[in-house]
Amino acid sequence: MKKIIYPEQLEYISSFIKQDNVLIKKIEKYAREHKVPILSKASSKFLEQLIIITQPKKVLEIGTAIAYSSIKIGRNLSSEGKLYTIEKSRDIIEIAKNFINKAKLEDKINLLNGDAREIMLKLKTKFDFIFLDADKDDYKKLFNLSLKLLKKGGVIFIDNLLWQGFAATNKVPKKYILSTKHIRDFNKIFMRTPSLCASILPIGDGIGLGIKIK
């Protein structure tokens, strides 16, 4: 795996990360053991900071997996805040539900089971904050749907835009060639979207951050 920042700096920054609560540690362990991809600690901390700053009333997450990031969002919402999170895998959603119940966040988090490409077309509400973290070959479609659902002034937060460093290197292993192409194509679209003030930040696996300005 290619590094986005040098290991010494990463280790130095990581040395400040405090241990999270028992449930979060349990979810991290589950993700490691079952090879479920979840946000990095650095990216999830940044996501929590943005939720604290922006205090969104309505958040949409595309890609729940086992609800690691959902719980990190949910626990920072205000009393009026609500998270809608979409997951297409029926099996994984049961595990997500269990962790959300353990976190006592069932009133804050609305789990939607199905393909986001279909569910998002039916959503009637607009969102203050959207977190996109689904299959990379769906990013363009899900991004376009997200733009329609994002309020003016709203924030879109997208994971994996540096794609383990491969987005920015010529030496891409064979098995990553297609996914890297998807990410590179997507990054061009994201960074050139006129309605967004957008940047790609070297946090975790690369975070796309966009504010809807028009």
Ligand SMILES: C[S@@+](CC[C@H](N)C(=O)[O-])C[C@H]1O[C@@H](n2cnc3c(N)ncnc32)[C@H](O)[C@@H]1O
């Ligand atoms: C990287 S994981 C999400 C990790 C999670 N956000 C976290 O950090 O804890 C991506 C998840 O998105 C789901 N997914 C991918 N494409 C989807 C789609 N079109 N609709 C709904 N879920 C999707 C996958 O099943 C997978 O569980």
